[in-house]
Amino acid sequence: MPRPHYNRILLKLSGEALMGDGQFGIDPQTTARLAREVAAAKEAGHELCLVVGGGNIFRGLAAAAKGFDRTSADYMGMLATVMNALAVQNALEQIGQDTRVLSAIPMDTVCEPYIRRRAVRHMERGRIVIFAAGTGNPYFTTDTAAALRAAEMGCDALFKGTSVDGVYDADPNKVAGATRYETLSYNRVLSDNLKVMDASAVALCRDNAIPIIVFNIREQGNLATVLAGSGTATTVKQEGEA
Ligand SMILES: Nc1ncnc2c1ncn2[C@@H]1O[C@H](COP(=O)(O)OP(=O)(O)OP(=O)(O)O)[C@@H](O)[C@H]1O
Numbered sequence: 316m317p318r319p320h321y322n323r324i325l326l327k328l329s330g331e332a333l334m335g336d337g338q339f340g341i342d343p344q345t346t347a348r349l350a351r352e353v354a355a356a357k358e359a360g361h362e363l364c365l366v367v368g369g370g371n372i373f374r375g376l377a378a379a380a381k382g383f384d385r386t387s388a389d390y391m392g393m394l395a396t397v398m399n400a401l402a403v404q405n406a407l408e409q410i411g412q413d414t415r416v417l418s419a420i421p422m423d424t425v426c427e428p429y430i431r432r433r434a435v436r437h438m439e440r441g442r443i444v445i446f447a448a449g450t451g452n453p454y455f456t457t458d459t460a461a462a463l464r465a466a467e468m469g470c471d472a473l474f475k476g477t478s479v480d481g482v483y484d485a486d487p488n489k490v491a492g493a494t495r496y497e498t499l500s501y502n503r504v505l506s507d508n509l510k511v512m513d514a515s516a517v518a519l520c521r522d523n524a525i526p527i528i529v530f531n532i533r534e535q536g537n538l539a540t541v542l543a544g545s546g547t548a549t550t551v552k553q554e555g556e557a
């Protein structure tokens with residue numbers, strides 16, 4: 316069954332997607348390609364806002380495992396997401412898109428602070444809003460930030476563009492023969508402890524009835540395909556929902 320059409324969407328872009336074939340950082344060609352896909356989605360009639368991850372630069376949990384203070388490491392991770400947001404903004408503006416970066420950690424000389432009403436206004440004016448610095452709080456990730464902003468902005472769905480093509484019954488990068496779900500419930504993701512997305516993000520989407528569509532953003536052209544309701548992806552939604 317084709318997936319439904321969603322009008323206002325929050326797109327979570329994996330930080331790692333910006334690396335292209337590299338192992339770290341921001342690849343300009345890949346970022347430009349992602350910007351073209353986002354612009355095409357907007358031109359296709361979707362209202363879009365974005366959360367960009369930071370895993371291509373810094374992850375708090377990984378740094379804490381190596382001895383960093385967790386809170387400081389998380390702030391460093393949030394700052395990494397600001398760099399990525401500015402890179403995506405730059406790539407979008409180079410192709411004529413009107414954008415705003417709104418940061419959960421105020422840094423007035425770099426971008427706007429996050430103010431919900433302002434974000435809504437930007438979207439009403441047709442701008443692509445990019446939310447930076449996650450939730451602004453340590454001990455969270457940009458998945459939770461994406462769920463939170465999707466709820467605040469009244470989005471119809473959260474599209475998680477990542478490096479796997481959906482949710483599997485086990486991590487496909489670790490378990491050979493893992494099976495992909497076409498659809499599954501929020502509660503199943505939580506009870507089976509499936510790690511494709513944080514539990515807090517899944518719970519927030521469940522409580523606000525926001526479907527989550529997990530798809531591979533590294534595959535060129537896939538955003539348009541998945542937004543059109545076809546292609547390979549997993550939809551996480553309420554049990555029994557069409
Ligand atoms: N059950 C599962 N199904 C699918 N992927 C899974 C599962 N369990 C773990 N994963 C892993 O989750 C990863 C995607 O989530 P991850 O949080 O690492 O990336 P991201 O949020 O897209 O990126 P970033 O942190 O760079 O923004 C996949 O690469 C995959 O290895």
Ligand SMILES: O=c1ccn([C@@H]2O[C@H](COP(=O)(O)O)[C@@H](O)[C@H]2O)c(=O)[nH]1
Pocket residue numbers: 330367368369370373374375376388389390391392393394395396448449450451452453454455456457458459460
């Ligand atoms: O609300 C948030 C969001 C993110 N962080 C920190 O940033 C990094 C990068 O984000 P990813 O979601 O992993 O891409 C994350 O590892 C956290 O350290 C945060 O603290 N709070």
